[in-house]
Amino acid sequence: MTSLAERAAAAAGRAPEAGQDDLRLPQEYVDQFPTPDPMAGYEPGDDDPEMVPVHLAWLRVRKEIRGIAKSQKYDGGGTKFNFRGVDMVVNAFGPVTLKHGVHVFPVAVAATHRDTTSSQNKKMRECTVTVSWLVMGPMGDHLPLLQSCGEALDSADKGTAKAQSVALRVLLLTGGLTPTDDKDPDVSYIERGNDAPARPAESYRDEILNPKTSQGRLQQIGYELSNLRMMNAKVVNEVGEQETLDSLGRRIYGERAGGAA
Structure with missing residues (x-):
């Protein structure tokens, strides 16, 4: 009974090499059956994005996003600040990336965990993740592998999911160079007057x-x-x-x- 390598070699008109792996096809045989181009014969539909390279598609996404303001407010435990939440960022990027055929996939997650406590002495689980992302364009090409980090605390089993959501927000905001549209402190200048009397x-x-x-x-x-x-x-x-x-x-x-x- 002939092996797979022997049959492949015979089809290619050559003898199999000594010690060749039975599961590995000769390159000459592989070259006869090239991988088909997934875009061959493709005709974009009315709702499909324009077939442009990924860097142009991502640029178009950035042009439409422009900025995301820190309009969400946190007020708890004596601490107050404005922020851009994960849902707000995803809601902004989601429809625009869909429009331009840009896909964002997590392809690897490295996570570390440790037990800690909150300021109220409640047991918590801290998770820190480094996520590798694949940003793919409408033609199937992609940007070089990107990475972002996220950190989260949770008292149950949601810490890892929360940390990955934070990493996604970081990726979109930093990769999109997304400003807050806040007023720059240097835009205005008020010179102090001398009408305020000093303490005697x-x-x-x-x-x-x-x-x-x-x-x-x-x-x-x-x-x-x-x-x-x-x-x-x-x-x-x-x-x-x-x-x-x-x-x-x-x-x-x-x-x-x-x-x-």
């Missing part, structure tokens, strides 16, 4: 001389006077003599430090 030197004198003023507050007053450029401002001290606020503050601080010792 006598007010600082009275606070320095007040026995209830702590040593910590005396140090803070020194910083304030330095920022306000009032260190050399002269006031009438407790014995009726002219003295600078800097000298007064240092003297009183030293006297109270010695008394405390």
Whole structure:
């Protein structure tokens, strides 16, 4: 009985090589039956995307997305911030990638887990993932393999799924260079006026001389006077003599430090 390699070699008009793997076909035989082009004879339908290379398709996606604002708000545990959630990002990219024939596939996930606790001492499971993504265009070509990371905490079994969702959001936002459309702080400039009256030197004198003023507050007053450029401002001290606020503050601080010792 002839082997697969022998039959393939016979069909190619050659003898099989010694020690050749029975399951491996000779290259000459393989060349006679090339892999068919999946796009051969394809005619785009009315709703199909234009057949362009993946880098152009992704560029068109970016042109349509433009920006995604941080319109979602978190308010819990004394912490407040605005953010762009996973659903918001996917809802923005989903229809546009579909329109331009762009596919995003996770092809490998490397995950690590560890047990931890929340600020309320609740047992949690932390998951950190690195996901490798394949971004494919309408013609079947793809961008070089992309990677993004995600991290999530969960008290049950959803940590890995959450972390992968975060990694997807990171991929779309960074790969799409998606701005927040927030106003840049440098767009506006407001010059400070001089109409706000500074605190009078006598007010600082009275606070320095007040026995209830702590040593910590005396140090803070020194910083304030330095920022306000009032260190050399002269006031009438407790014995009726002219003295600078800097000298007064240092003297009183030293006297109270010695008394405390």
